[in-house]
Amino acid sequence: MDTEPCDVAVCGAGPAGLAAAAVLGRAGLDVRLLDENPLPGGQLLRRSRKPTRGGLDPARRQGLRLAARSKGQNFYGKPLQRVIGIFADGEVLAVDAGHRLVRLRPRAAILATGARERYLPFAGWTLPGVMGAGAAQILVKAHGILPARRLVVAGAGPLLYAAAAETAAARGRVLAVLDQAGWREHWHLALALCRQPTKMLQGAAYLIRLQAAGCRVRCGWRVVRAEGRERAQRVVAVRSAPRGRPSNETMVFSADGLAIGWGLVPNLELAQQAGCRLVHDEHRGGWVVDTDAALQTSRPGIFAAGEVTGIGGGAKALVEGELAAFGVIDYLGSRLGGQVAARRRWLNHRRRRELSLGRALAAVTRVPPEALAGIPDDTVVCRCEDVTMGDIRRAVFSGADSLSALKKTLRLGMGICQGRTCGPVVLDLLALLTRQSPATLPPFGARAPIKPVTLGALAEGRSP
Amino acid sequence: MKRAPATADAVVIGCGVIGASVAFHLALAGLRPVVCERADLAAGSSGACDGLVFLQSKKPGLHLHLALESQRRLEALRAMVPLDYEYLRCGGLVAIGDEAEHEAMRRYVAAQRDSGLDVRLVNGPEARRLEPALSEAVIAAAYSPLDAQINPMRLTLALAAGARQRGARIMPRTAVTGFECQAGAICAVATTRGTIRTRTVVLATGADTPRLAALLGLDPPIRPRRGQLLVTAPQRQILRHCLISARYIAVKYDPALAARSGQSVSMEQTARGNLLLGSTREFAGYDRNTTVDGIQAIAAACTHIVPVLKQVQVIRAFAGLRPWTPDGLPLLGPVPAVPGLVLAAGHEGDGIALSAVTGALIAELIVNGRPRIDLNDFDPMRFSAPASAEAAANGVSP
Amino acid sequence: MNRHQRQNSPAQGASPRRATAPEPAPIIIRVNGRPVPALEGQSVLAALHAAGIRTLRRSDRHGEPRGALCAMGVCFECRVTINGQPGIQACMTEVEDGMDIRTDGY
Ligand SMILES: Cc1cc2nc3c(=O)[nH]c(=O)nc-3n(C[C@H](O)[C@H](O)[C@H](O)COP(=O)(O)OP(=O)(O)OC[C@H]3O[C@@H](n4cnc5c(N)ncnc54)[C@H](O)[C@@H]3O)c2cc1C
Ligand SMILES: Cc1cc2nc3c(=O)[nH]c(=O)nc-3n(C[C@H](O)[C@H](O)[C@H](O)COP(=O)(O)OP(=O)(O)OC[C@H]3O[C@@H](n4cnc5c(N)ncnc54)[C@H](O)[C@@H]3O)c2cc1C
Ligand code: FES
Numbered sequence: 028m029d030t031e032p033c034d035v036a037v038c039g040a041g042p043a044g045l046a047a048a049a050v051l052g053r054a055g056l057d058v059r060l061l062d063e064n065p066l067p068g069g070q071l072l073r074r075s076r077k078p079t080r081g082g083l084d085p086a087r088r089q090g091l092r093l094a095a096r097s098k099g100q101n102f103y104g105k106p107l108q109r110v111i112g113i114f115a116d117g118e119v120l121a122v123d124a125g126h127r128l129v130r131l132r133p134r135a136a137i138l139a140t141g142a143r144e145r146y147l148p149f150a151g152w153t154l155p156g157v158m159g160a161g162a163a164q165i166l167v168k169a170h171g172i173l174p175a176r177r178l179v180v181a182g183a184g185p186l187l188y189a190a191a192a193e194t195a196a197a198r199g200r201v202l203a204v205l206d207q208a209g210w211r212e213h214w215h216l217a218l219a220l221c222r223q224p225t226k227m228l229q230g231a232a233y234l235i236r237l238q239a240a241g242c243r244v245r246c247g248w249r250v251v252r253a254e255g256r257e258r259a260q261r262v263v264a265v266r267s268a269p270r271g272r273p274s275n276e277t278m279v280f281s282a283d284g285l286a287i288g289w290g291l292v293p294n295l296e297l298a299q300q301a302g303c304r305l306v307h308d309e310h311r312g313g314w315v316v317d318t319d320a321a322l323q324t325s326r327p328g329i330f331a332a333g334e335v336t337g338i339g340g341g342a343k344a345l346v347e348g349e350l351a352a353f354g355v356i357d358y359l360g361s362r363l364g365g366q367v368a369a370r371r372r373w374l375n376h377r378r379r380r381e382l383s384l385g386r387a388l389a390a391v392t393r394v395p396p397e398a399l400a401g402i403p404d405d406t407v408v409c410r411c412e413d414v415t416m417g418d419i420r421r422a423v424f425s426g427a428d429s430l431s432a433l434k435k436t437l438r439l440g441m442g443i444c445q446g447r448t449c450g451p452v453v454l455d456l457l458a459l460l461t462r463q464s465p466a467t468l469p470p471f472g473a474r475a476p477i478k479p480v481t482l483g484a485l486a487e488g489r490s491p
Numbered sequence: 492m493k494r495a496p497a498t499a500d501a502v503v504i505g506c507g508v509i510g511a512s513v514a515f516h517l518a519l520a521g522l523r524p525v526v527c528e529r530a531d532l533a534a535g536s537s538g539a540c541d542g543l544v545f546l547q548s549k550k551p552g553l554h555l556h557l558a559l560e561s562q563r564r565l566e567a568l569r570a571m572v573p574l575d576y577e578y579l580r581c582g583g584l585v586a587i588g589d590e591a592e593h594e595a596m597r598r599y600v601a602a603q604r605d606s607g608l609d610v611r612l613v614n615g616p617e618a619r620r621l622e623p624a625l626s627e628a629v630i631a632a633a634y635s636p637l638d639a640q641i642n643p644m645r646l647t648l649a650l651a652a653g654a655r656q657r658g659a660r661i662m663p664r665t666a667v668t669g670f671e672c673q674a675g676a677i678c679a680v681a682t683t684r685g686t687i688r689t690r691t692v693v694l695a696t697g698a699d700t701p702r703l704a705a706l707l708g709l710d711p712p713i714r715p716r717r718g719q720l721l722v723t724a725p726q727r728q729i730l731r732h733c734l735i736s737a738r739y740i741a742v743k744y745d746p747a748l749a750a751r752s753g754q755s756v757s758m759e760q761t762a763r764g765n766l767l768l769g770s771t772r773e774f775a776g777y778d779r780n781t782t783v784d785g786i787q788a789i790a791a792a793c794t795h796i797v798p799v800l801k802q803v804q805v806i807r808a809f810a811g812l813r814p815w816t817p818d819g820l821p822l823l824g825p826v827p828a829v830p831g832l833v834l835a836a837g838h839e840g841d842g843i844a845l846s847a848v849t850g851a852l853i854a855e856l857i858v859n860g861r862p863r864i865d866l867n868d869f870d871p872m873r874f875s876a877p878a879s880a881e882a883a884a885n886g887v888s889p
Numbered sequence: 890m891n892r893h894q895r896q897n898s899p900a901q902g903a904s905p906r907r908a909t910a911p912e913p914a915p916i917i918i919r920v921n922g923r924p925v926p927a928l929e930g931q932s933v934l935a936a937l938h939a940a941g942i943r944t945l946r947r948s949d950r951h952g953e954p955r956g957a958l959c960a961m962g963v964c965f966e967c968r969v970t971i972n973g974q975p976g977i978q979a980c981m982t983e984v985e986d987g988m989d990i991r992t993d994g995y
Contacts, residue, residue, distance in 0.1 A: 155956025162960030483801030
């Protein structure tokens with residue numbers, strides 16, 4: 028099968044990718060928008076097929092408008108196209124839902140692969156019924172299904188409240204929201220939100236809804252154990268030690284569902300595989316794609332937008348999508364209209380504002396060292412290869428001091444998810460155990476295919 | 492940052508499987524070598540390869556003899572290192588796809604039997620009885636019960652750990668940047684963690700060897716030959732044996748057969764259940780990227796021979812750089828022009844299989860002045876002497 | 890597993906925000922040979938979840954039960970066999986009428 032030429036491949040149809048594609052489409056370029064989900068919109072929209080208005084959040088409303096429009100425009104390719112690699116010669120390789128390869132040769136590409144949740148391992152977190160807060164949100168929001176009959180939500184970050192409130196709104200029973208961050212961290216977030224009244228309102232609405240639904244909201248608590256045979260039946264949480272003092276205050280919930288999450292980490296695999304340089308910035312969520320002011324990565328012609336350049340939310344993603352599109356238009360030598368310079372200035376200004384929100388988010392979702400240090404030896408950390416905390420401690424003790432060394436000794440991160448789930452937290456663990464700065468520890472590498480693809484798909488149409 | 496020691500009995504450069512094995516055997520003999528590795532252990536070819544200890548693919552004669560000796564040692568070494576390297580004598584099949592290959596394999600197998608290898612030709616149905624997953628496209632096979640597989644990364648780590656237990660110092664993330672000589676002989680090695688004074692340096696830098704040798708004004712004819720490899724998700728048992736296609740042997744030794752189109756394949760199922768499917772043989776400089784073309788070629792060739800693989804998912808692909816030499820044999824031994832310098836590199840596609848014997852022989856050379864097996868055929872200088880012309884001509888040229 | 894499905898389904902479509910849209914069409918999928926109702930446009934994961942099915946596979950090393958974690962294509966814990974093809978992510982696949990799903994993989 029031959030490669031199909033086009034102007035721009037936009038990888039990811041979240042807010043960033045949608046915003047970019049809209050600008051590029053208006054500039055008359057041949058754009059392919061590729062996303063592995065059945066519907067455009069990314070994590071911000073995560074809507075069902077039924078029309079929704081988007082509620083309070085302006086970013087979500089704008090995203091919805093873009094998503095609705097993208098369907099009518101011919102540049103929105105078929106859905107369910109998973110990009111599995113961008114090769115040295117510029118070829119973008121994707122695979123569709125029917126296990127067929129899609130081969131594009133664009134003149135430029137935008138990486139808008141978004142973010143995923145960060146999970147902290149604890150005893151019993153592999154039990155069915157323990158799921159990401161995002162997963163709970165997707166079940167209620169996109170599918171109208173309750174994540175559990177009795178749900179506990181635990182971890183850190185605003186997503187917990189969104190998941191809990193949306194479950195409560197669908198008349199689900201939410202027993203508690205256990206936020207690991209204390210009031211101090213929340214105070215910083217509240218300050219940052221002062222400049223974003225709609226987000227503030229949204230947060231308040233969540234809290235009011237949870238209060239009304241009889242859900243306990245507790246800060247400074249963390250989940251230590253999920254128990255049950257075959258599936259989660261009980262959740263045990265302890266109060267975090269205030270200022271180092273030990274605490275033995277515990278709460279036990281009888282719950283069949285536990286939604287967890289400790290903030291977001293960017294989906295860097297495509298950028299890494301493509302050979303784009305990363306930088307470490309703890310205010311933007313750790314390792315992120317390095318870009319110049321026009322959002323071009325270290326690889327010429329490849330741009331990045333949205334969560335991959337730093338966790339900052341939907342509004343930042345929309346702004347960056349547009350900026351990256353302008354960058355691409357410049358790069359391709361197409362002409363930009365007259366008002367673009369002013370628009371770019373305004374977008375850059377917005378971007379800085381949203382980045383400061385990201386900084387506050389990073390602070391509330393930071394996992395404190397004692398939470399990492401307290402993971403028991405028999406807890407599974409790498410779920411694909413069943414590597415435990417004890418395995419990691421022993422390997423570090425006998426000299427493994429990098430992710431790649433841990434990988435070679437323990438097979439950690441070598442399973443089918445390729446370290447996506449455990450990688451971010453193992454990096455924190457390694458930094459803690461070896462007293463290295465996280466900035467000196469490179470994350471797991473990524474290689475094509477960045478997500479699994481059948482040999483049949485790869486072999487099709489090719490003589491042996 | 493930890494500093495390098497000021498002096499060492501010997502400095503081994505590179506901690507791939509060869510460097511680790513040399514260090515292990517030196518330490519076993521009572522020396523305290525220092526191993527300098529630019530990146531992590533097994534960061535080079537030894538961490539980006541299959542783990543076949545395939546005897547059938549070795550050239551009848553000394554090459555095969557060495558491989559048999561190496562296999563014996565790999566079996567014995569298991570008890571001497573602190574890490575299991577998943578050695579499994581699973582037996583191996585060479586899948587034959589057409590009459591031309593069959594004819595070539597008849598001759599090849601006869602020569603191997605003469606060299607003392609337990610190997611025989613089986614017809615298609617018998618091949619499928621041995622390996623039920625094989626397709627009808629396989630018309631015959633060569634079978635040897637001796638072929639084995641290993642986890643190459645763990646082998647490297649195990650040898651390094653065994654060396655460390657016996658007094659070797661292994662220094663990852665320590666690159667060698669230069670050499671100091673006195674009256675033409677090596678007297679020190681400069682590294683990114685300081686200079687180490689030593690009189691013996693072993694260059695075990697695989698495909699990178701020409702780059703280091705260039706610092707001493709040498710140009711050993713080792714070139715990187717890229718091999719791309721696919722890894723699948725863990726599966727229940729699909730393959731009972733390790734498997735290569737006859738074309739693989741052809742590509743290695745028979746230029747006429749090699750010239751025909753088609754991808755040679757090697758397949759093995761690891762202890763964990765992942766299948767390793769390889770591999771291309773390309774001259775692409777030091778580029779370790781995979782290519783769409785390479786990935787597709789491997790997928791097509793493997794699913795042709797083992798059709799159930801069509802449903803199996805590939806979870807990653809990578810490329811390693813085999814240290815190629817013109818005659819397919821490694822460069823082992825001293826370099827007379829630079830006293831103190833010993834080469835242990837250029838194993839191309841056999842470094843894992845030959846690791847144990849290479850380490851043992853190099854250690855014997857350093858400790859006793861001469862190894863038990865005559866290394867003449869592997870003389871690093873053989874390509875600069877006129878006598879080597881024939882050997883070079885026999886090799887596959889780039 | 891069929892036991893749960895009626896008890897757990899009232900939330901389907903119960904989100905208060907929307908009222909006007911046409912209801913998605915009900916379809917039937919087969920899970921380990923048994924019929925399970927689903928709605929067009931749902932992910933396989935959502936359909937299984939609504940039917941009370943949480944264990945989607947067993948960990949291949951120790952045989953422990955595993956279910957969906959991320960629901961967004963990242964963790965690969967939701968692998969099921971669909972129409973004979975093993976290793977398909979339930980969360981990233983939309984249901985189709987008559988789809989044959991098995992949760993006894995590893
Ligand atoms: C679970 C979750 C819930 C969230 N909920 C909220 C919320 O309620 N409110 C809020 O403001 N923010 C929320 N966020 C934050 C969210 O990341 C941003 O608001 C915003 O969606 C970021 O936009 P983006 O375009 O950068 O990335 P995303 O919206 O994440 O979009 C990235 C898109 O790329 C696709 N993709 C990734 N890799 C590939 C590939 N290899 N091939 C093809 N497609 C690919 C993904 O399927 C996705 O559609 C949530 C994030 C997560 C992870
Ligand atoms: C796809 C593929 C499949 C293969 N399959 C098999 C097989 O089935 N069986 C088999 O026997 N063989 C196989 N091989 C061949 C085998 O991998 C090699 O022969 C073997 O790994 C070579 O080992 P080495 O130690 O010489 O080189 P390497 O493993 O490459 O080690 C050299 C080391 O030197 C280091 N180094 C380089 N420069 C410096 C410096 N300046 N300072 C310090 N350190 C430095 C490098 O970082 C590297 O770690 C395969 C190879 C490939 C690519
Ligand atoms: S639940 Fe994580 S990939 Fe489907």
